[in-house]
Amino acid sequence: MTLVAYLLLVFVGAYVVAVVEEWSTSGRLRPTAPLLHGLALLARESLTPRRHDRNLFEAGPTLLLVAAVLALVALPLAPGLLPVELATGALWLNAALVYVAVALLMAGWGPDGAYAMVGGFRFVGQFIGYAMLIVMPVTAVAMRAESLATIAVVESQAPLWNVLAQPLGFVLFLVAAMAVCFLPPFDQPVAAAELAGGVFGEYTGVRLVVVRLGRLVLVLTLALSVTVLFLGGWLGPWLPPAVWSLLKTLAVVLVMLSVGRYLPRLRTDWALEWGWKLGIPLALVNILWVGVVLLVGPA
Amino acid sequence: MSVLVVSLIVAAVLFAIGLYGALSQTNLVMIMMGVELMLAGAMLNVVAFWRYLHPEAYSGQMFVLVLMTVMALEMAVGFGVATARFRSRGSVEMEEAVELRG
Amino acid sequence: MIQVLFVVLFGAVAIWFAYKVFTTASMMRSALALLFSMTAVGAMFLALQAEFLGVLQIMMMASEMVVMALFMIMYMMNPGGLAAMEMTHQKRLSIAVAVVAGLLAVGAALFGGWPLATEAVAAPAGQTRELGLEIMERSMLVFETAGVTILVAMIATTALAIRRPA
Numbered sequence: 046m047t048l049v050a051y052l053l054l055v056f057v058g059a060y061v062v063a064v065v066e067e068w069s070t071s072g073r074l075r076p077t078a079p080l081l082h083g084l085a086l087l088a089r090e091s092l093t094p095r096r097h098d099r100n101l102f103e104a105g106p107t108l109l110l111v112a113a114v115l116a117l118v119a120l121p122l123a124p125g126l127l128p129v130e131l132a133t134g135a136l137w138l139n140a141a142l143v144y145v146a147v148a149l150l151m152a153g154w155g156p157d158g159a160y161a162m163v164g165g166f167r168f169v170g171q172f173i174g175y176a177m178l179i180v181m182p183v184t185a186v187a188m189r190a191e192s193l194a195t196i197a198v199v200e201s202q203a204p205l206w207n208v209l210a211q212p213l214g215f216v217l218f219l220v221a222a223m224a225v226c227f228l229p230p231f232d233q234p235v236a237a238a239e240l241a242g243g244v245f246g247e248y249t250g251v252r253l254v255v256v257r258l259g260r261l262v263l264v265l266t267l268a269l270s271v272t273v274l275f276l277g278g279w280l281g282p283w284l285p286p287a288v289w290s291l292l293k294t295l296a297v298v299l300v301m302l303s304v305g306r307y308l309p310r311l312r313t314d315w316a317l318e319w320g321w322k323l324g325i326p327l328a329l330v331n332i333l334w335v336g337v338v339l340l341v342g343p344a
Numbered sequence: 345m346s347v348l349v350v351s352l353i354v355a356a357v358l359f360a361i362g363l364y365g366a367l368s369q370t371n372l373v374m375i376m377m378g379v380e381l382m383l384a385g386a387m388l389n390v391v392a393f394w395r396y397l398h399p400e401a402y403s404g405q406m407f408v409l410v411l412m413t414v415m416a417l418e419m420a421v422g423f424g425v426a427t428a429r430f431r432s433r434g435s436v437e438m439e440e441a442v443e444l445r446g
Numbered sequence: 447m448i449q450v451l452f453v454v455l456f457g458a459v460a461i462w463f464a465y466k467v468f469t470t471a472s473m474m475r476s477a478l479a480l481l482f483s484m485t486a487v488g489a490m491f492l493a494l495q496a497e498f499l500g501v502l503q504i505m506m507m508a509s510e511m512v513v514m515a516l517f518m519i520m521y522m523m524n525p526g527g528l529a530a531m532e533m534t535h536q537k538r539l540s541i542a543v544a545v546v547a548g549l550l551a552v553g554a555a556l557f558g559g560w561p562l563a564t565e566a567v568a569a570p571a572g573q574t575r576e577l578g579l580e581i582m583e584r585s586m587l588v589f590e591t592a593g594v595t596i597l598v599a600m601i602a603t604t605a606l607a608i609r610r611p612a
Contacts, residue, residue, distance in 0.1 A: 131501075132498075132570035133497055133498050136505065137501050150474075166519075169516050347453050348560055358460060363548075369468070372521075374476070395496065395567065396562055399566070399568070400565065403580060409581075415506075417596060419510055420600070421603055421606075424603035424607045426521055
């Protein structure tokens with residue numbers, strides 16, 4: 046029963062993300078538009094490419110949705126509202142997010158089309174660039190919490206939120222989070238203008254609904270993980286804990302969806318170069334900083 | 345049969361499949377896949393032994409970490425060799441690498 | 447009981463995907479089959495109550511295999527497997543060696559006479575803590591050696607793969 050309620054909540058969250066996404070691109074706030082689009086897609090014919098690899102083609106979008114949901118269940122909304130309580134929650138989050146790259150690789154190879162394949166490989170390149178920037182800030186957060194459990198991570202932020210205690214890690218993780226859900230300026234794999242839809246260009250009808258839903262849940266997951274890891278999760282005065290979590294998540298979703306609109310699309314080689322030559326040294330500095338503060342700071 | 349024996353049998357089968365792959369494939373990358381499978385079987389053995397013979401000895405778990413490092417290294421060095429070979433010969437087929445015979 | 451069930455289930459999945467690695471014609475499929483085989487091994491770790499190792503295995507192997515898929519496509523003559531081609535040699539010998547080795551290992555597993563431990567396993571959080579202490583205290587030298595080995599491999603690989611002026 047609680048599981049059904051939780052999944053319903055995830056669905057509502059994804060819907061809100063869809064409304065916000067449209068607002069951030071077109072400037073119009075239309076609460077019913079995603080519903081109408083979704084219904085229209087469901088009614089539309091679901092075409093398949095001529096020589097597609099059936100297993101990979103069908104499994105790609107599903108794996109995207111599954112990976113996003115698996116990452117989401119390890120993140121708490123409030124002290125009692127954590128679907129799966131893992132002792133290694135922060136590591137589990139990393140593990141589930143890797144499967145986003147697997148899903149895009151499968152979806153890119155499956156249709157046997159040039160645009161989709163190029164999109165899939167672009168995402169793998171991007172993945173090599175951002176992977177370390179997800180893992181290393183999470184390591185620093187876990188160091189401060191002295192635990193990998195997500196509940197303990199939030200509780201460790203009661204004196205000072207991680208966004209202030211380790212601002213470098215916050216910036217790196219936020220940028221990497223945008224790269225995970227291929228939002229602009231990291232939308233190389235789906236680049237509408239040059240790849241005709243990229244990875245998901247060959248998906249239509251019901252399959253496209255799964256793709257869109259998977260991506261929306263992914264954005265929601267990353268926003269909630271930024272909230273839990275850096276913005277103090279449910280901590281806050283007056284309002285009930287879960288409301289604080291949701292408000293912060295909504296704010297992060299707004300930032301993630303709107304910031305990239307003002308930047309040019311990032312080339313894959315630049316993403317790799319900046320990720321490895323700039324991002325990883327900064328992430329190491331962040332880990333060093335957190336370690337030094339933990340050693341010499343007040344207990 | 346205990347869980348230990350079941351895990352050991354699974355590990356043995358994984359090892360055998362990996363061994364077959366490493367011996368029979370002609371492509372360097374496929375040979376590496378076989379080696380990875382053999383190492384996975386070894387790791388499964390170590391975890392099963394840790395769990396059912398010495399759950400109090402955490403050096404068993406640490407050994408698995410070292411094995412994972414070995415796997416990553418094997419991949420990295422293997423791809424380095426593959427890249428160098430592909431640059432100079434245009435292929436990573438091991439049938440063509442007879443000049444390494446010495 | 448339920449543990450046996452999970453171990454058998456994930457073991458079967460791991461073996462099935464491992465078998466698919468060398469029987470499918472498409473390189474992408476065989477890389478992904480290896481990925482899912484490794485993931486199933488990670489799930490077996492979880493079923494064997496080694497939570498940290500299981501999650502780590504699931505994470506590391508997925509990233510490794512994604513990179514492996516990329517390299518396979520780069521260096522394969524026929525990555526899509528659209529035309530049938532022979533990519534094996536000494537097949538009979540390989541099968542014989544693999545079967546003999548596998549039977550030996552299975553025999554050792556069946557007739558090993560393992561002295562099963564009776565004590566229960568620690569809770570996951572305690573395990574992670576104990577593992578950390580093991581790494582940082584008793585086995586620190588081993589772990590440091592692993593780290594240095596990684597560094598050496600990184601340098602060696604870069605030296606191998608770098609493009610030299612002709």
